[in-house]
Amino acid sequence: MSLTLSHFSGPDLSLRVMLSLKLFFDERIRLATPYGPQYQALWEAARQASDGGKKIRPALLIGTYQELGGDDTENAVQAATAFELLHTAFLLHDDVIDRDLIRRGRPNLIGAFASGAADRGVGSADAQLWGQASAILAGDLLIHSAQMMVASLAIPEARRAAMLDLLDRCVFVTAAGEHADVAFSSQVESPELPAVLAMTEHKTACYSFEGPLKAAAILADSGGFVLRTLGEFGRRVGIAFQLRDDLLGVFGDEAATGKSSTSDLREGKVTALLAYARLSIHQRELNELLARPQLTDADHAHLRSLVEQSGARSFVEKLIADHTEQALTLLESVDLPGNLRLRLRQVARDAAQRSV
């Protein structure tokens, strides 16, 4: 089971977001023409980076907006497109930071540019640098473009200001989470479990769930209580989503997730799962395994079993269940159109229970 959410906003609106992305990139590629083939290729690669993926953020935003009674589809699609561009920008820079060359099962922008340069006889160090520089610039352009889209929404002044504040908060909080993530994985900090949980929340929940849901409420002019409740609902669901991600990163089915179930471990990612496991009597053995530059299949199996025995897996499952429960309770506390409540319940369950 996955959280694709295309059913959430409906096929027509999914299509409109795809179209909006297509038109945005078409225009940018056209504008890039006078700046030469490399800049066009950069924009083409940025488009590819935004292809695929689950499009959770646009679906949540548009689906919720419509159920709240919003009928200005054009501006909702524009705001949804902005969240998707922001997401792509974060992924691009995340890959530079993590030195990843693969994303969604194929070479990412860095990998594609680096191997293109290598094919043209550029040395390995320069080719890597070219790949990384290209991804940094592509991410910069998309962060900027996401905000241009929000700043250009044709909506009443006060709502646009609220949308800008929301985006500002999302960027600020996500950067904080990402920065903490790197601090932990590079061992600049050795965090306690609460700090790891805070990082988990900041790097994902705000811009992926809380942000799109609040955006829907702002655009639909739903009032402060609905806005805050949907935001808090999104925060809880987002935490559950990310904790599930952490579990899938260690226990998931690689063939289904398309993500290596050892990459988190290899990169020394500090998750709530591992932070909890390290609190157990297996701490020394775990640290010794996690410090190895390479994990054999046997190491990995052993590591999984230690994490399991430490109680970390049940602890994270319990956290997911608690956050989901609280999210569902929140839905009952606010007057929402019945259909929206039903659909958000499903979102909360899918985010928590997905296997992909």
Place this chain on the structure above:
Amino acid sequence: MSLTLSHFSGPDLSLRVMLSLKLFFDERIRLATPYGPQYQALWEAARQASDGGKKIRPALLIGTYQELGGDDTENAVQAATAFELLHTAFLLHDDVIDRDLIRRGRPNLIGAFASGAADRGVGSADAQLWGQASAILAGDLLIHSAQMMVASLAIPEARRAAMLDLLDRCVFVTAAGEHADVAFSSQVESPELPAVLAMTEHKTACYSFEGPLKAAAILADSGGFVLRTLGEFGRRVGIAFQLRDDLLGVFGDEAATGKSSTSDLREGKVTALLAYARLSIHQRELNELLARPQLTDADHAHLRSLVEQSGARSFVEKLIADHTEQALTLLESVDLPGNLRLRLRQVARDAAQRSV
């Protein structure tokens, strides 16, 4: 002689931009508190990255705005602050791309974070990664913040839309120039001279001169002809400024510029100066020197002399003189307040002739 321009906007307004930057960073550091000491340190370092420098962009924007009769200082200062933040963001990411650890004669953000981590016992590779990740995130935050400031200008709708379009163009063009710069220096492309000149223009002139001058005209509601003429004037002056930078990078006085006069050469930067020199009979000798991983003082002196003999230095001096001349002629073609014309003439001369 330098192009500091603090005389251009006047000491009071220089101070107001400093104050605006201070207030912005104070607020962000305060907001970062709940996210832990590392995130606060990141914002503190972003503030330091924006310290110093010539503050050319704010001075040009505000000084021109006032001479055009603008009296809404608050919004002009806000727009000027946005251009300065954008500049800092570009410098931060430029240093990641170029793997530089020094900026303005002291450790840059990457260097400071990396050495801070090393002091805490973090291994060298992880410390570097931490420094680079921090600079990427700081740049992201400032790109975003620059645009927030423009999007939040309290000015009539049409002017704000024009300001957003201007910023959009500046970011788009600068990224194109930066991307081309990396393509050339990493030898992904072997450009002809015109492509090198285009890169020179794109990476600097648009956001440093054309942008701030056009912003002043938009904010002062000066009309299309003044806007376009100031923009074209800025483009010319910006090209002359960057070409002078290229000359100073090879022939400048290190003690005065605070910039190593071999760093451009070591990093394999492709400038119009070197591209022209390579067209000469000294091509083979130059390429051999430029390919060396280290240049001795004698190599460097030899290289300077080859560049000189190739006629490249005179060629670039001639280009600077031509662009400056055309910029000055443009000033005569448009009805500007006499004082503004006088001062912009001085800007054109300083940008072209500066030794620092």
